Amino acid sequence: MPGPEPGTVWIEEWDGRLHAMFQCYFWSGNTGNRAKRANAMLRRVKQGTWVCRWCGDELPDYLRVDAQSCSEGCRKRAARERRERRAARS
Numbered sequence: 001m002p003g004p005e006p007g008t009v010w011i012e013e014w015d016g017r018l019h020a021m022f023q024c025y026f027w028s029g030n031t032g033n034r035a036k037r038a039n040a041m042l043r044r045v046k047q048g049t050w051v052c053r054w055c056g057d058e059l060p061d062y063l064r065v066d067a068q069s070c071s072e073g074c075r076k077r078a079a080r081e082r083r084e085r086r087a088a089r090s
C-alpha cells in the first residue's frame with residue numbers, strides 16, 4: 001500500500017515538548033485527516049513506539065502511522081526472523 005506524500009506531517013521538538021506538525025492545504029481546507037495522522041504519530045513518538053521493530057531507529061515521518069519498520073529491508077528481515085522463530089518452535 002503506498003504511504004502518504006513525504007513531508008505532509010512531521011514531528012518537531014521545541015520548548016522540550018514534541019509537537020505534531022502538518023502541512024495545511026489552505027485552498028481545500030481539508031486538514032482533518034492530516035491532523036489525525038499527525039496526532040497519531042505524536043502519540044506513538046511519546047509512547048516510544050515510533051521506532052523500527054528491527055533496527056530500533058526512529059521511523060521516517062513519511063511512513064504510514066501504523067508502520068512497524070523503517071524500510072522494506074527491515075520489514076523483510078523482521079518477517080524472516082518471525083518465520084524462523086515459528087519454524088524453530090514446531
Ligand SMILES: [Zn+2]
Pocket residue numbers: 052053054055056057069070071074
Ligand atoms: Zn529499520
